[in-house]
Amino acid sequence: MKVRFVTLGCKLNFAESSALGRALLQGGHTRAEDGEQADICVLNTCTVTDAADHKCRQALSRLRRENPEAVIVVTGCYAQLTADKLGNQQSTGKEQSMAVPKSWEDADYILGNDAKFAIPELVERISNRQSTAGKQVVLSTPIREIESFHGALSFSHTDSEEDEQRTSITDRTQRTRCFLKVQDGCNYFCTYCTIPYARGKSRNPQITELVRDAQQAVQDGAREIVLTGVNIADFGRSTGETFLQLLQALDNLSGDYRLRIGSCEPNLLTPEIIDFVADSRHIAPHFHIPLQSGSNEVLQIMKRHYTRELFAERVAYIRSKLPLAFIGVDCMVGVRGETKEYFEDYLQFVEQLDVSQLHVFTYSERARTRMLEMDLEVVPPTERKRRSDILHRLSEQKTKAFYSRNAGQQLTVLWESRNAKGQMAGFTENYIKVTAPYDPAKVNSFETIKYHL
Numbered sequence: 001m002k003v004r005f006v007t008l009g010c011k012l013n014f015a016e017s018s019a020l021g022r023a024l025l026q027g028g029h030t031r032a033e034d035g036e037q038a039d040i041c042v043l044n045t046c047t048v049t050d051a052a053d054h055k056c057r058q059a060l061s062r063l064r065r066e067n068p069e070a071v072i073v074v075t076g077c078y079a080q081l082t083a084d085k086l087g088n089q090q091s092t093g094k095e096q097s098m099a100v101p102k103s104w105e106d107a108d109y110i111l112g113n114d115a116k117f118a119i120p121e122l123v124e125r126i127s128n129r130q131s132t133a134g135k136q137v138v139l140s141t142p143i144r145e146i147e148s149f150h151g152a153l154s155f156s157h158t159d160s161e162e163d164e165q166r167t168s169i170t171d172r173t174q175r176t177r178c179f180l181k182v183q184d185g186c187n188y189f190c191t192y193c194t195i196p197y198a199r200g201k202s203r204n205p206q207i208t209e210l211v212r213d214a215q216q217a218v219q220d221g222a223r224e225i226v227l228t229g230v231n232i233a234d235f236g237r238s239t240g241e242t243f244l245q246l247l248q249a250l251d252n253l254s255g256d257y258r259l260r261i262g263s264c265e266p267n268l269l270t271p272e273i274i275d276f277v278a279d280s281r282h283i284a285p286h287f288h289i290p291l292q293s294g295s296n297e298v299l300q301i302m303k304r305h306y307t308r309e310l311f312a313e314r315v316a317y318i319r320s321k322l323p324l325a326f327i328g329v330d331c332m333v334g335v336r337g338e339t340k341e342y343f344e345d346y347l348q349f350v351e352q353l354d355v356s357q358l359h360v361f362t363y364s365e366r367a368r369t370r371m372l373e374m375d376l377e378v379v380p381p382t383e384r385k386r387r388s389d390i391l392h393r394l395s396e397q398k399t400k401a402f403y404s405r406n407a408g409q410q411l412t413v414l415w416e417s418r419n420a421k422g423q424m425a426g427f428t429e430n431y432i433k434v435t436a437p438y439d440p441a442k443v444n445s446f447e448t449i450k451y452h453l
C-alpha cells in the first residue's frame with residue numbers, strides 16, 4: 001500500500017508518526033510520493049488551540065480532495081477528544097460506528113491516541129481488503145484508562161515543521177537529529193489546557209529501555225537526540241525513577257553525540273538538574289521553560305505549580321552556571337482574568353528576564369477546560385492580539401541581544417543537510433542557527449567555529 005502521513009502539532013506527534021511510518025516501511029508498504037495518489041492517508045492531529053483544530057479539519061478535507069479513493073485514518077489529540085465526545089465519554093476501546101460531525105465526514109477511521117499504535121495492524125487489514133463497508137469507524141480507549149506507554153523515535157535533518165511533515169515516513173538515511181519520546185501524558189490539569197484529556201496520565205518507560213533506544217540511534221548515526229514528551233521532567237512517575245537519573249544515564253552512551261532537553265516545567269527543573277547539565281559531557285546548554293504568565297495572580301488562575309519568583313530564580317541560576325545557554329520561554333497571553341494591570345505586570349517581569357527567546361501563544365477557549373467555568377473577564381480577541389504582538393517584539397529584542405552576547409565565541413555546530421541555495425545549516429550547542437557553503441564531508445559532523453553575527 002502507498003501511505004501518506006500528515007502530522008501536525010508537537011515533536012511528540014512527529015516522533016510517533018515517524019515510528020509508525022518506519023513500522024509500515026518494514027511491513028513492505030511504501031510512501032506515497034508528492035503528487036501520487038495514496039491508498040491510505042494518516043492524519044496525526046493536534047488540538048492545542050482553536051487554530052490547531054481548524055488546521056486539522058483543513059488538512060482532512062485536503063487529503064480527501066487529493067486522494068479521493070484512499071482510506072483516511074485520523075488520529076492524535078484532536079481525534080482522541082472527538083472520539084471521547086462521540087462516545088459520550090463512554091468509549092469502550094472497541095470499534096464502534098457512530099455519527100460524526102460534518103467536518104469529520106471525510107475520515108474513514110477515527111483513532112484515539114492509544115489506538116494510534118494499532119495503525120500498522122489496521123493497514124494490514126485494509127490491504128487485505130477488510131473495508132469499513134462505507135461506515136466510519138471510531139476506535140479509542142477512554143482517556144482515564146490509558147496506562148500503556150508506546151515508545152517513539154523520529155529521525156530528521158531539519159528543525160522545520162514543514163520539512164518534517166514531508167519526512168514523517170522516513171528511513172534511517174536521515175539521521176542527524178532524532179527525537180526520542182521519553183514520557184507521555186500530564187497530571188497537572190492547568191485550567192486552560194486540554195492536553196491531559198487528550199494524552200492521559202503521566203507515564204514513561206524504564207530508563208534502561210530509553211538508553212537502549214538512544215544508544216541504537218547513535219550507532220545508526222544520530223548525532224543529536226532531543227528528548228520529547230508532554231511533561232518530560234515529570235519522568236519517573238510511573239517507574240519510580242527520576243528525570244535526573246535519566247539524564248545521567250543518557251550522558252553515558254558511547255559515541256559522538258549530544259542531547260537536547262525539551263520543555264521542562266520550572267518547578268521540576270531543579271538546581272541539581274541545572275548543575276548536572278552544566279557539568280555534563282553531552283547535554284546541550286539549551287533550556288525551554290514554560291512561564292505562561294509573569295503575573296502571580298494569573299499563574300494562580302491557570303493553576304500553575306510555581307510563582308514568578310521561582311521562575312526568575314531558575315533563570316538566574318542557569319545564567320550563573322551557563323552564561324551562554326539558550327533559554328526559550330513559553331508565554332501565553334489573553335487568558336480569562338488577565339486584566340490590563342496583570343498584563344502590564346507580566347510584561348515588566350518578562351522584560352527583566354535574561355532569556356533568549358519567547359514562544360508566544362494566544363489563549364483560545366477550549367471545551368472541557370476548567371477555565372471555561374471561571375467567571376472572569378474574557379479578554380477580547382483584538383486585545384489578545386495586541387498583547388501577543390508586544391511579546392513578539394520583546395522576543396526579537398531578546399534574541400538579538402542573545403546573538404550579540406555570543407559574537408566572537410567558540411561554538412560547536414552540528415552540520416545538517418543542504419538547503420535550496422546550496423548552503424548547509426546547523427545548530428550550535430546553544431541553539432544558534434548558522435550556515436556555510438555546502439560541504440558534503442561535513443554533513444552530520446560537529447565543527448568548532450568562531451561565531452559571527
Ligand code: SF4
Nearest residue numbers: 186188189190193195
Ligand atoms: S503542565 Fe499544564 S500546560 Fe503543560 S501539558 Fe500539563 S496541563 Fe497542559
